Amino acid sequence: MKFLLIGQPNCGKSTLFNQVCGYKVETGNFTGTTVTYTESRVRLKGEVIGLVDLPGTYTLAGSNAAEQVVLEYLLSHDDYDCVINVVDASHLGLHLGLTLELLELGRPMILALNLIDEADHLGIQINIRELSEKLGIPVIPMIASKGRGIREVFFAAHQTGLSKPEVRRQFYQEDLEKTITALIPAAIGLDLPLNAEAVAIKLIEQDPLVSRQVEKQWPELIEKSEIIAKRLGDDGRIDSGSLLNLERNKAALAIAESVTVLGTRKLNLRDTLDNYLLHPFWGYIFLILILYLFFQGVFQFGGLIEGPLLKLVTSSEQFAINLLNPGKLLGEVIIGLIQGISGGLAIVLPYLIPFLLGLGFLEDFGYLPRVAFLLDSLMHKIGLHGTAVVPFILGFGCNVPSVMATRTLDNKKEQFIAAALATLVPCSARLAIVFGLVAFYLGPLVALIIYLMVFFVIALTGKLLSKLLPKDTPGLILEMPPYRQPNLQSILNKAWFRIKEFLVEAWPVLIAGSIVLSLLNAYNLTRYFNFLTVPMTWLLGLPTQAGVPLIFGVLRKELSLIMLGQALGSMDFRGVLSPVQMITFTVFVIFYMPCLATLVTLHKELGRRAMWNIMGITLLIATVTALFARGVASLIY
Numbered sequence: 001m002k003f004l005l006i007g008q009p010n011c012g013k014s015t016l017f018n019q020v021c022g023y024k025v026e027t028g029n030f031t032g033t034t035v036t037y038t039e040s041r042v043r044l045k046g047e048v049i050g051l052v053d054l055p056g057t058y059t060l061a062g063s064n065a066a067e068q069v070v071l072e073y074l075l076s077h078d079d080y081d082c083v084i085n086v087v088d089a090s091h092l093g094l095h096l097g098l099t100l101e102l103l104e105l106g107r108p109m110i111l112a113l114n115l116i117d118e119a120d121h122l123g124i125q126i127n128i129r130e131l132s133e134k135l136g137i138p139v140i141p142m143i144a145s146k147g148r149g150i151r152e153v154f155f156a157a158h159q160t161g162l163s164k165p166e167v168r169r170q171f172y173q174e175d176l177e178k179t180i181t182a183l184i185p186a187a188i189g190l191d192l193p194l195n196a197e198a199v200a201i202k203l204i205e206q207d208p209l210v211s212r213q214v215e216k217q218w219p220e221l222i223e224k225s226e227i228i229a230k231r232l233g234d235d236g237r238i239d240s241g242s243l244l245n246l247e248r249n250k251a252a253l254a255i256a257e258s259v260t261v262l263g264t265r266k267l268n269l270r271d272t273l274d275n276y277l278l279h280p281f282w283g284y285i286f287l288i289l290i291l292y293l294f295f296q297g298v299f300q301f302g303g304l305i306e307g308p309l310l311k312l313v314t315s316s317e318q319f320a321i322n323l324l325n326p327g328k329l330l331g332e333v334i335i336g337l338i339q340g341i342s343g344g345l346a347i348v349l350p351y352l353i354p355f356l357l358g359l360g361f362l363e364d365f366g367y368l369p370r371v372a373f374l375l376d377s378l379m380h381k382i383g384l385h386g387t388a389v390v391p392f393i394l395g396f397g398c399n400v401p402s403v404m405a406t407r408t409l410d411n412k413k414e415q416f417i418a419a420a421l422a423t424l425v426p427c428s429a430r431l432a433i434v435f436g437l438v439a440f441y442l443g444p445l446v447a448l449i450i451y452l453m454v455f456f457v458i459a460l461t462g463k464l465l466s467k468l469l470p471k472d473t474p475g476l477i478l479e480m481p482p483y484r485q486p487n488l489q490s491i492l493n494k495a496w497f498r499i500k501e502f503l504v505e506a507w508p509v510l511i512a513g514s515i516v517l518s519l520l521n522a523y524n525l526t527r528y529f530n531f532l533t534v535p536m537t538w539l540l541g542l543p544t545q546a547g548v549p550l551i552f553g554v555l556r557k558e559l560s561l562i563m564l565g566q567a568l569g570s571m572d573f574r575g576v577l578s579p580v581q582m583i584t585f586t587v588f589v590i591f592y593m594p595c596l597a598t599l600v601t602l603h604k605e606l607g608r609r610a611m612w613n614i615m616g617i618t619l620l621i622a623t624v625t626a627l628f629a630r631g632v633a634s635l636i637y
Contacts, residue, residue, distance in 0.1 A: 001050065059245070071210075089113045176204075187214075299447065442583070457591070530548060545564075555595065557595055
């Protein structure tokens with residue numbers, strides 16, 4: 001059997017998936033975390049059940065990438081046995097619109113009524129039995145984040161998948177029903193996973209995906225449906241798709257109102273937080289304070305571990321050099337191997353682990369959407385498109401999903417600008433350089449200043465790109481989720497999910513790069529690579545040996561720091577780099593050319609030309625900002 005998880009963004013759908021399948025989906029307490037669907041398996045009643053987590057979507061209209069992924073899956077698969085529609089109980093009227101749209105598909109379905117505790121906090125009481133009767137499907141209350149009701153949800157889905165009860169949709173106004181009835185006979189013979197009634201409804205909506213599939217089998221039906229749809233909205237006030245959507249929303253609100261009793265809201269500390277955290281003045285003060293405490297905590301934790309680990313790394317490398325025969329192939333390979341392993345262990349992980357734990361806490365608590373709101377209201381004034389804020393937030397983990405998230409934007413210009421700016425966001429790989437080089441040797445305050453400078457550069461770049469590529473910059477409409485008590489297991493799983501990515505993908509590249517550099521040094525080949533970068537290293541005032549680390553840093557940003565230590569002959573950078581050089585190198589690496597994985601994603605999402613343009617833009621920004629940072633640092637140190 002196979003179940004589909006479908007729901008609106010931030011309804012707890014991916015949390016439910018992770019509770020039963022392990023941490024395999026990138027979730028957070030903000031909109032837009034799931035970009036593509038994820039499949040897994042779960043054992044239920046002695047059998048293995050397939051489970052598919054589809055992206056969060058408000059409708060099946062196919063007007064953006066998330067909606068298209070969901071609709072394309074439904075149009076290309078008919079092997080699922082039950083749809084589990086996850087709904088936020090605290091916003092029932094808003095979420096039932098998608099429920100009614102799913103009922104139109106006529107497939108077995110249950111409703112998982114999530115966030116019952118949040119609804120209770122708001123004083124909302126829902127009559128579960130009456131809601132089930134009005135929808136004609138089982139309704140199961142659930143608190144996914146606490147594991148409550150999950151067993152009952154899957155048992156109900158299993159029973160529904162076996163019995164396959166008839167599913168009835170809601171009926172709408174008379175003219176609309178007559179139009180649907182008129183199209184059903186013509187849609188009966190079509191070879192689609194949807195039934196004839198669902199096809200008729202989608203044709204009235206003039207859904208592009210369904211229309212394309214129908215046109216391949218019966219072009220005349222498209223013409224007929226367009227005529228009928230035009231006649232339906234002939235008064236000129238509204239098109240047929242909007243009319244149908246309006247009817248759904250009216251029915252959804254009516255159902256929600258009839259099954260809901262509003263009591264007294266239970267006020268607590270969470271209700272007053274936004275008065276301060278979203279304040280037009282104090283909100284930014286708290287943002288800077290929270291970021292400072294976050295960085296200070298990461299620095300303190302990482303500093304406690306990095307010092308002893310560096311001593312262990314240095315002694316291990318010296319022992320290997322004394323034991324082996326440097327200059328010989330095997331000896332250099334083993335020394336490079338040891339340096340790659342020890343570099344990732346001593347420099348990257350001490351800061352990566354606390355950073356990811358802290359980021360997971362802020363995600364689950366619900367502060368990141370507030371950060372998006374604050375940054376949007378500031379940067380939108382200088383031309384930065386508001387809807388790009390969420391991809392920026394994803395970029396703090398990794399720029400790859402950040403670039404992928406830009407596909408939800410309306411046009412190529414917006415997507416290009418958002419993708420270019422998203423590549424400037426300091427991901428967790430760059431974090432290792434900021435903390436391992438600047439924070440450790442110069443203090444966390446300098447690291448925080450660099451991060452604040454990054455925000456300014458992103459905003460300024462957005463302004464310039466908006467001038468060069470004129471476009472409208474509408475305001476941001478961002479769903480603001482409630483504050484929630486972070487789940488420790490979720491935070492740990494989330495951090496492990498991302499750390500495992502470093503262990504599996506990044507660390508092997510670091511080790512391989514370390515071995516390559518060791519061999520290049522042994523056979524005196526690094527001078528050729530360094531010669532290619534002499535103009536840049538001279539301009540920035542960096543050692544000539546920094547050329548190879550900058551070249552190999554395109555593979556993985558962490559690699560540039562590890563290889564810099566190897567190239568300079570010491571992982572204790574205090575003795576081989578000045579404070580000005582540390583700051584200059586860090587600022588340049590933060591901005592210059594995206595890593596290889598991000599470049600591949602840019603090519604896939606935007607095309608080759610856009611990828612090369614973004615590479616050039618980031619290299620220019622890196623050079624200018626590094627020179628500026630060098631000048632300012634020279635006045636201080």
